[in-house]
Amino acid sequence: MQLRTVLHRRFRGDGETDFVYVATSAAILGVDAPTGAIVDAFATASGRDDEQWLAEQPDAAQAASSLHDLIDLGVIRPVGEAQAPRAQLPPMPFPLATLVLNVTNKCNLSCTYCYEYGEDRLTAGTGSKGAGKARMEDDTARQSIDFLLRNCGDRPQVSITFFGGETLLNFPAIRTAVEYAEQRATALRKRVHYSLTTNATLLTDEVIDFLTQHRFGITVSIDGDQKEQDRHRTFQKGVGSFATIAPRIQLLVAKNKERKGRSLGARVTLTAGAAPVPDTYRFLTQELGFDEVGFAPVTAGLGRTYALGELGYERLLREFGELAEDYIAAAIRGESHGFANLGDLLRELHQGVNKAHPCGAGLGLLGVSTEGDIGLCHRFVESKDHELGNVATGLDEAARTSFLQRAHVDTKTDCTKCFARPLCAGGCYHEAHVRYGDATKANLHYCEWIRGFVDLGLRSYGRILSRNPRFFARFETS
Amino acid sequence: MTNTDPVPPPVNVPRPRARILACNQKARQLAALVLAQRGDTRALTQDPPPTQYPYGCTTIFAPGWEVDSSNGTHGLCQPIERDLYDCYHTCYWPAQVPDGVTNAPSWTSSCGAPMQDWKSIDLVFP
Ligand code: SF4
Numbered sequence: 343m344q345l346r347t348v349l350h351r352r353f354r355g356d357g358e359t360d361f362v363y364v365a366t367s368a369a370i371l372g373v374d375a376p377t378g379a380i381v382d383a384f385a386t387a388s389g390r391d392d393e394q395w396l397a398e399q400p401d402a403a404q405a406a407s408s409l410h411d412l413i414d415l416g417v418i419r420p421v422g423e424a425q426a427p428r429a430q431l432p433p434m435p436f437p438l439a440t441l442v443l444n445v446t447n448k449c450n451l452s453c454t455y456c457y458e459y460g461e462d463r464l465t466a467g468t469g470s471k472g473a474g475k476a477r478m479e480d481d482t483a484r485q486s487i488d489f490l491l492r493n494c495g496d497r498p499q500v501s502i503t504f505f506g507g508e509t510l511l512n513f514p515a516i517r518t519a520v521e522y523a524e525q526r527a528t529a530l531r532k533r534v535h536y537s538l539t540t541n542a543t544l545l546t547d548e549v550i551d552f553l554t555q556h557r558f559g560i561t562v563s564i565d566g567d568q569k570e571q572d573r574h575r576t577f578q579k580g581v582g583s584f585a586t587i588a589p590r591i592q593l594l595v596a597k598n599k600e601r602k603g604r605s606l607g608a609r610v611t612l613t614a615g616a617a618p619v620p621d622t623y624r625f626l627t628q629e630l631g632f633d634e635v636g637f638a639p640v641t642a643g644l645g646r647t648y649a650l651g652e653l654g655y656e657r658l659l660r661e662f663g664e665l666a667e668d669y670i671a672a673a674i675r676g677e678s679h680g681f682a683n684l685g686d687l688l689r690e691l692h693q694g695v696n697k698a699h700p701c702g703a704g705l706g707l708l709g710v711s712t713e714g715d716i717g718l719c720h721r722f723v724e725s726k727d728h729e730l731g732n733v734a735t736g737l738d739e740a741a742r743t744s745f746l747q748r749a750h751v752d753t754k755t756d757c758t759k760c761f762a763r764p765l766c767a768g769g770c771y772h773e774a775h776v777r778y779g780d781a782t783k784a785n786l787h788y789c790e791w792i793r794g795f796v797d798l799g800l801r802s803y804g805r806i807l808s809r810n811p812r813f814f815a816r817f818e819t820s
Numbered sequence: 821m822t823n824t825d826p827v828p829p830p831v832n833v834p835r836p837r838a839r840i841l842a843c844n845q846k847a848r849q850l851a852a853l854v855l856a857q858r859g860d861t862r863a864l865t866q867d868p869p870p871t872q873y874p875y876g877c878t879t880i881f882a883p884g885w886e887v888d889s890s891n892g893t894h895g896l897c898q899p900i901e902r903d904l905y906d907c908y909h910t911c912y913w914p915a916q917v918p919d920g921v922t923n924a925p926s927w928t929s930s931c932g933a934p935m936q937d938w939k940s941i942d943l944v945f946p
């Protein structure tokens with residue numbers, strides 16, 4: 343029979359074990375040298391005849407037994423084997439887990455790269471974004487909570503994320519939503535987890551007290567030290583924001599520690615010419631006291647001056663590699679490390695996540711605009727083309743299902759030959775919308791970067807596994 | 821490499837002569853399924869064989885419990901902190917830990933990484 347190795351990626355750890363990432367199942371297998379050689383021998387375009395191959399092996403019995411194992415584990419399969427039927431959508435309506443409330447469209451900063459206000463915004467309009475209300479009213483906030491609790495099935499816990507604009511410009515709506523959610527959730531015997539993203543300019547003592555009291559997961563958008571922060575993250579008049587936010591972040595860090603809050607995250611937007619990633623990481627963790635730092639390349643249409651461009655990604659990958667060395671050393675010592683991008687990737691690799699959709703948008707997660715209109719996620723609210731109903735009148739299930747069908751990874755033909763598919767699944771819908779005008783398209787301008795990053799994750803996984811396999815216990819799901 | 825702290829030597833685990841190791845959770849599920857279908861895990865098989873097994877130490881039939889299928893010890897019931905945590909969360913085995921389904925659902929919520937902060941798990945008084 344003609345047999346062929348399925349889509350996969352080989353990588354090494356520190357020891358004598360080689361690894362195979364099987365992209366059809368997202369399994370990670372350790373293989374000894376002879377077994378690795380079998381994986382490689384069958385990794386040809388047209389495959390190989392197994393009997394002919396076995397006849398050439400010095401230890402045919404051992405080779406046959408390993409080949410048998412690899413076939414059963416789905417690493418080597420018959421050429422032309424009928425593919426498993428297309429993975430369907432999970433049973434719809436899929437229960438909601440997270441609702442992102444855009445409590446305001448206004449921002450007190452005007453970061454030059456912002457997708458809400460810059461040249462890449464989804465909605466037309468002058469002044470503030472779109473034609474929607476600038477602030478979410480208390481009624482809408484309460485309706486949103488009811489909507490979430492009505493549509494979360496029997497999940498014992500749901501999440502509410504507050505977003506903006508600058509979220510804290512509408513602190514009253516946040517307070518209303520949290521108080522109402524507490525009351526409703528208690529009645530329904532559910533738990534609610536809150537989180538929010540903020541630029542930190544409005545973190546007063548009162549706000550900090552409220553957020554830490556309700557154990558908010560807090561993410562601060564910050565680009566690094568004073569020089570980095572003030573390059574793009576400026577007030578309307580062009581004045582940098584670092585001097586304003588640094589003391590407030592310190593207050594937040596102190597209070598959050600005192601109350602043993604959730605880990606405090608920084609989110610860095612990477613643009614052309616940014617400082618080295620490891621330097622920024624060290625500044626934000628050591629100088630400012632963040633627990634975790636996530637880095638995201640800026641979302642940008644073609645030709646924006648701040649876009650990273652090809653060379654930028656090469657540099658970024660190199661710097662991610664440098665910071666990964668820190669992570670790996672910490673993991674081998676059994677310590678956690680706050681490089682969030684790598685931590686999230688390693689978690690997904692260890693669990694063997696195999697995505698049919700790139701993210702939870704439209705599935706377990708939805709966004710709500712200031713007026714209560716529902717979108718795929720916070721980045722899509724108020725884009726009329728992607729509207730999925732309103733929290734007062736209900737979710738447009740037909741539109742939701744239709745979008746998810748069109749956005750399924752199996753419809754993205756470019757992704758069928760890509761080993762990063764189980765994790766990427768075509769990438770962010772909003773990014774695709776900005777780049778190609780179609781949210782269901784694969785983000786092909788990102789592939790080199792994604793594959794490079796997944797590869798870095800695999801190599802890091804192998805090295806940690808060879809030296810301290812116990813580290814991954816923290817990522818296990820039950 | 822920018823971190824100057826010394827890296828400890830590799831964990832000295834006895835290595836069985838495995839040719840293929842199921843490393844991540846997905847691989848372990850697949851391996852358990854393959855073993856079940858081959859019918860050499862009699863203890864849990866029925867006819868027809870079940871397609872799902874409780875995840876936990878009992879799915880890994882190894883002679884002794886020195887290492888698990890990924891060559892480490894984190895999939896085993898030993899050491900004891902792992903035992904506590906796993907019997908509570910993932911295993912059907914009756915254990916002398918609080919019942920996580922009805923009476924103590926957040927017993928381990930203060931403990932993110934059981935191998936390290938198992939000491940933060942508090943007592944439960946019935
Ligand atoms: S978008 Fe690119 S990197 Fe992502 S799965 Fe598709 S081909 Fe792979």
Ligand code: SF4
Binds near residue numbers: 703718719720770
């Ligand atoms: S579509 Fe993009 S921005 Fe929206 S949730 Fe998904 S990954 Fe995030």
